[in-house]
Amino acid sequence: MNWNQLLSLKRYGDTKIRHRHLQDETRLGFEVDYDRIIFSDSFRSLQDKTQVIPLSDVDFVHTRLTHSLEVSVVGRTLGRIVGQEILHKYPALAKDGYKINDFGAIVAAAALAHDIGNPPFGHSGEKAIGDYFKNGAGNKFKIHLKEAQWQDLVAFEGNANGLKLISENRKGVSGGLRLSYATLGAFMKYPKVSIPIKKSTHIAEKKYGVFQSEIQFFKELTQELGLTPIRKDENVYYRHPLAYLVEAADDICYSIIDFEDGINLGLIPEDKALEYLLNLVRENIITEKYAALTTQKDRVSYLRALAIQSLIYEAVHVFVKNEKAILEGSFSHSLLDKSRYEAQLKDIINISIDKMYRSKEVVEKEIQGYRVLTKLIDVFTTAVNNQYEGKATGFDQLVLELIPDEYNLIKEHLYDRLMGVCSFIASMSDRYAILLYEKIK
Numbered sequence: 001m002n003w004n005q006l007l008s009l010k011r012y013g014d015t016k017i018r019h020r021h022l023q024d025e026t027r028l029g030f031e032v033d034y035d036r037i038i039f040s041d042s043f044r045s046l047q048d049k050t051q052v053i054p055l056s057d058v059d060f061v062h063t064r065l066t067h068s069l070e071v072s073v074v075g076r077t078l079g080r081i082v083g084q085e086i087l088h089k090y091p092a093l094a095k096d097g098y099k100i101n102d103f104g105a106i107v108a109a110a111a112l113a114h115d116i117g118n119p120p121f122g123h124s125g126e127k128a129i130g131d132y133f134k135n136g137a138g139n140k141f142k143i144h145l146k147e148a149q150w151q152d153l154v155a156f157e158g159n160a161n162g163l164k165l166i167s168e169n170r171k172g173v174s175g176g177l178r179l180s181y182a183t184l185g186a187f188m189k190y191p192k193v194s195i196p197i198k199k200s201t202h203i204a205e206k207k208y209g210v211f212q213s214e215i216q217f218f219k220e221l222t223q224e225l226g227l228t229p230i231r232k233d234e235n236v237y238y239r240h241p242l243a244y245l246v247e248a249a250d251d252i253c254y255s256i257i258d259f260e261d262g263i264n265l266g267l268i269p270e271d272k273a274l275e276y277l278l279n280l281v282r283e284n285i286i287t288e289k290y291a292a293l294t295t296q297k298d299r300v301s302y303l304r305a306l307a308i309q310s311l312i313y314e315a316v317h318v319f320v321k322n323e324k325a326i327l328e329g330s331f332s333h334s335l336l337d338k339s340r341y342e343a344q345l346k347d348i349i350n351i352s353i354d355k356m357y358r359s360k361e362v363v364e365k366e367i368q369g370y371r372v373l374t375k376l377i378d379v380f381t382t383a384v385n386n387q388y389e390g391k392a393t394g395f396d397q398l399v400l401e402l403i404p405d406e407y408n409l410i411k412e413h414l415y416d417r418l419m420g421v422c423s424f425i426a427s428m429s430d431r432y433a434i435l436l437y438e439k440i441k
Helices: 029-038 041-048 064-089 091-095 100-112 122-134 137-144 147-154 158-167 181-187 212-225 241-264 270-281 287-291 296-321 323-328 342-357 360-388 394-401 414-426 430-440
Strands: 229-231
Touching: 029 100, 029 181, 041 064, 041 430, 064 091, 064 100, 064 241, 064 296, 064 323, 100 181, 100 241, 122 137, 122 147, 122 360, 122 414, 137 147, 137 360, 137 414, 147 212, 147 414, 158 181, 158 212, 158 414, 181 212, 181 241, 212 414, 241 270, 241 296, 241 323, 241 342, 270 296, 270 342, 287 296, 296 323, 360 394, 360 414, 360 430
Parallel strands: none
Antiparallel strands: none
């Protein structure tokens, strides 16, 4: 892989090359990506989607939207610092017009969109959709679908749905948000399709990130960016290098800021929590300033800021040190997994899992999410399929009236209808999904 291709300004449908030195500096293409994402309906729905604590009534707990904004801010800083190093190492890029802020803008935009495809109720929402097809009423569709199509449904993946939402063609709208290919490349943490499923230690194959419905565009995207294939015949590629920074920004925010939420909610004892955070910031903490803080919230906030700063510079260090291996595809880990803070982060994540992610409140609301999503998928798939087959009931017709105009779900192929319903339901906020469930029930 080479940086000239990886920094492509191309957008879906372009017939001419977009040269960096000809860009309008007041509205740079990579910054336009950020604007298009933040004004999209899919992004706005994140304001009422679960980050950790579902449907929390406490105003300081993070939602997917606040989380995404914070990841974007961290990602922008990571991109700018790395960009400075890359331009120093490859001066030809600067001659072509690329600047430090380009790297920050690409990573910030991709980070802003990184959760855009996640369904209501967090990762349990993904599992609920998959379970409907694997173990529920949706299992009847298996004999009518190809293996790869079936795998997309039974292992429904928010990352792949995100790519679908921001890039799919709709009537009158080609290429979705029409983001630059560089941003789309950085967005894809897992540039592969759902099958074949093979054991791999490479981070790019930890999950999948492309549905069968986007496979043709995926091929065009990987070719334009010059991504190196792991197994080209199976549509599995090494990551765009900047995807490592998007992942690092997400890792930093969810590990530290989710931890902060747990402390402020009283789920994690302050004395124990502060001990873990101090292990990340001992080199940077100003003891006198810390000692002068009189409230728990101020102490935690101060340590959180220092911890994020430490992890940003550590992630940059690992990236720059391994940049050659990353370009070759031989760097098989996340950046923070190879940082000097690996052990400390694992301790923080483990206590978050024990005290927060598996807390009674979270589990109870995830159970509610399962019930809600299973019912909605069943009602909408039934209505859409009955309409296609010309046997829709009066109830089906009413259900179809609830689907927004931009979702054209009455399609010829069963896979497209099922995937369309899943994507529609995944776009709902937590509260809207519950409201709709209660009305239908």
